Amino acid sequence: EVLVVESGGDLVQPGGSLRLSCAASGFPFNIHWMSWVRKAPGKGLEWVANISPDGSAQFYLDSVKGRFTISRDNARNSLHLQMDNLRTDDTAVYYCAGSVHYWGQGTLVTVSS
């Protein structure tokens, strides 16, 4: 059974930091590109960042470049998103996704004073 479980979402003030984690099982984690995708309230889905199977390549949405860092630990089948200098428009449910197939239930990040 495939399981993808995100954690780390919270309420944080503008300018603050948060680290999201994703634990995956039930599929060959180390051969898949992994992504973070978000859905802000009242808006559609938006891809945020992805990372190659071996972790050597990372790509980011322009609006998060320099503020977010994606990383992975293939030994632990885990994915992370370090989010710094958060802004109110980063408020969203953040989903971890394995290639296009495997999605978690999401974790809520709220940026508000």
Place this chain on the structure above:
Amino acid sequence: IVMTQTPLSLSVTPGQPASISCKSSQSLLHSDGKTYLCWYLQKPGQSPQLLTYDVSRRSSEVPDRFSVSGSGTDFTLKISRVEAEDVGVYYCMQNKELPTFGQGTKVEIQ
């Protein structure tokens, strides 16, 4: 790559067909011969679920009333007979380059 869906909302009678159009600003045909177009359904309160990938390949457990046609820049998702469980927001997504989604099409049952 900009993805444009039409319509943005759809009200359908159960048992009737429905279709959603998705157009991309560039061809989604990759040099490897594959066309990188997916469709997702996000049901209320749930995470997105993959319906189809590589244009027309259905994900496991997706009923065959869902089908996709098209090539290049123009694609259509068709539901042959809409059921109550099909309500939600449908998104097309390209992953030929850095992934981008369409705006979403909200499907309701009349």
